[in-house]
Amino acid sequence: MSSHGRGSIRKLVARWHARRIFHAYLFIAPVVVLFGIFRVAPSIQTLLYSFYKVELLRGRFTFIGLENFQALLTDEIFRRATMNTLTYVVAIVPISAFLGLVLAVLFNAEFRLKEVFKAIYFAPMVTSTVAAAMVWWWMYNPQFGIFNVLLRLVGIPDQPWLMSSRMALPSVIIFSVWKTLGYNMIIYLAGLQAIPPQFYEAATIDGASAFGRFRRITIPLLAPTTTFILIYNSILAFQVFDQVFVLTGGGPANSTNVVVLDLYRQAFERYNFGYAAAEAMVLFLFIMGITVLQYVYSQRYEVSY
């Protein structure tokens, strides 16, 4: 390297040192390194694996191009898992966002024991999904579960819940709504409390009804919060696994099989790691697509105040 080159590097280092850029990188280094090792590297490895036939035990990697992806197109079980995942996302995201908003509006007013009720609604969020799902598995039990006991009290016949191919997915969705509701409520509540009260006062003076205020002020000003909730819930919903694994194991007859469960099975039960990696990449594309779409669409409703 020429002396001119060495000199400019030295200058750059001195400038960075003066601006404390090194210090900043040093402070964030642990996070960056760990994120790189445990997130970025496995993701890149998954992307690479998706183009290979991977035989981990033999240490054999055979490049097969897009064959894994082509096989996915004709895989009936994967198709079913994808449809179930989409149904799950389409159901849980709006339902839990809507109910979260309703609860947030209710909790935005003052009433007795408000904090206690808030804690009750938020509790499922901080409960382990596996532990909660085990409890719900019993609640769904056709003979001894609380749901059928309640149905019997009002004269409705027992329902098979998780035991039926038709009812299993809705049953999982009900559980997931219960699990995510509290989080959405808290986020919406924060959004509601950030709306300046003057807007409501002005609207009230102008004669706007309560529903009018909600529609014209609350909903638009909550748009950024709603965007966040929709994107966040969609990402989580696409990755659903724990509750399905515990409640139904993907059954009966694949009626609750979802993409993550299917790729888990391909990888760890059938040892098709390349194929599982291809499934993971398809899921990644779905999540990215939906996130970008929601983000771009939500820009239209972006507000500032």
Added chain:
Amino acid sequence: MKVRRLLVIALACLLFTPALALAGAKTITLWYPAGDITAGAAHFADKALFAEFEQKTGIKVEAVGMDYDTMQQKIFAAAAGRNIADILFVDDSWMPGFLKEEMLEQVAAPKAKAWLDTVSPEIRTLSDFGQGQMWGYVQYGIDVYGLTWNKDQFKEVGLDPEKPPKTWAEFREYAKKLTKRDAQGNITRVGYAIRHVGQPHGVVHKHFWAIYGAGAALVDNPLALRGGKTMINTPGGKAALQLVVDMLDVDKSTSLNFPDPRAAFLKGIASMQISETVSIHARAPKEAPDLKWGMALPPVPKAGDRPATNLGGWLYVVPKLAKNKVEAWQAIEWINSPAMDYELCKKYDASPRYKVNWDKEPFKSDPYNQALKQLYPYGLKLPINLGFNGVMEATGNAIQKSWHHEASVDAALAEAERLANKAIADAAK
């Protein structure tokens, strides 16, 4: 000062002696499923199990319990990470997956021959992976599926408590009589409990008797590792699935609301069930001490047909990547010797494997063991095809779809046939 120094030295000796002793002994690890998944696995929690072996050889056997549901996956992940146990205690239905990955050490041919020549026929069936090849040793107390029935409930509805149903027609008739309902017409006790949820493997296991009894088969050649095709979409397969559809819809003698046949039977809310007899034998004294139950071969489509039932077992295997293979085989051969087979079966009330031990007391005159002997000749081993997992999933899904009325029996089996044959073909690549 001197006393203090002496005390310090003595203490140091006390601390180091066991450490030195341990450092001298070699430790091998054994992974087994924790809990009461299989009666035989519970014995590994007994610290005295390998005590004599440890004393004789200086090799310590450390048994580590694992979660059954994820054990297969953990084994594979451990093998991929080159850090696996020396001995694995595995379900025989996992074997095709392990063989597909060429993960296991093969039992040396002379040792395999010696074993196959001295064990009873059912153990031979389970141990032989074709042409006398063995990949592990089957543990004592093997499983054979059988029909179990509640004798008091038989008496209650006027049936002879010593005569179980022999044919499908009788079976349906008995189940109808045994079913009980409440005032609203809800079933409170099923004549026959079916397994229709959970892992598809479990669903197929519990209906294996009807599928094979009616002449269908999961795979055409059960001892072929590669190739072949499923024989599930046949008149026999259709009849086997239709039997339960009729019991659900026409007879209303079973229900989807009693998903765990063994638990329902032990709770007294199912009068008949067909599953692992060894499990009922192990659980009944604890969970239903007053239960009077009988055990017989599953019913056949019509009088004169040959009954079929599934034989299952757990095996001691050694992974190719084990660090202490020699010591692992030494421990396996010790625990599977004729003398230990006799001792442990007597101690744990299990059925032995060696022909010579069957002729000794208490097995010779024990009614339970003798009843098992009547079932064994009809027991069939699961196929070892490398695409077996896919076949089981496809068949399990077909059973669920038809019983849940999501598809007709014909449509469900046509789909199962397509998926199972694809799994067989894919695995053979």
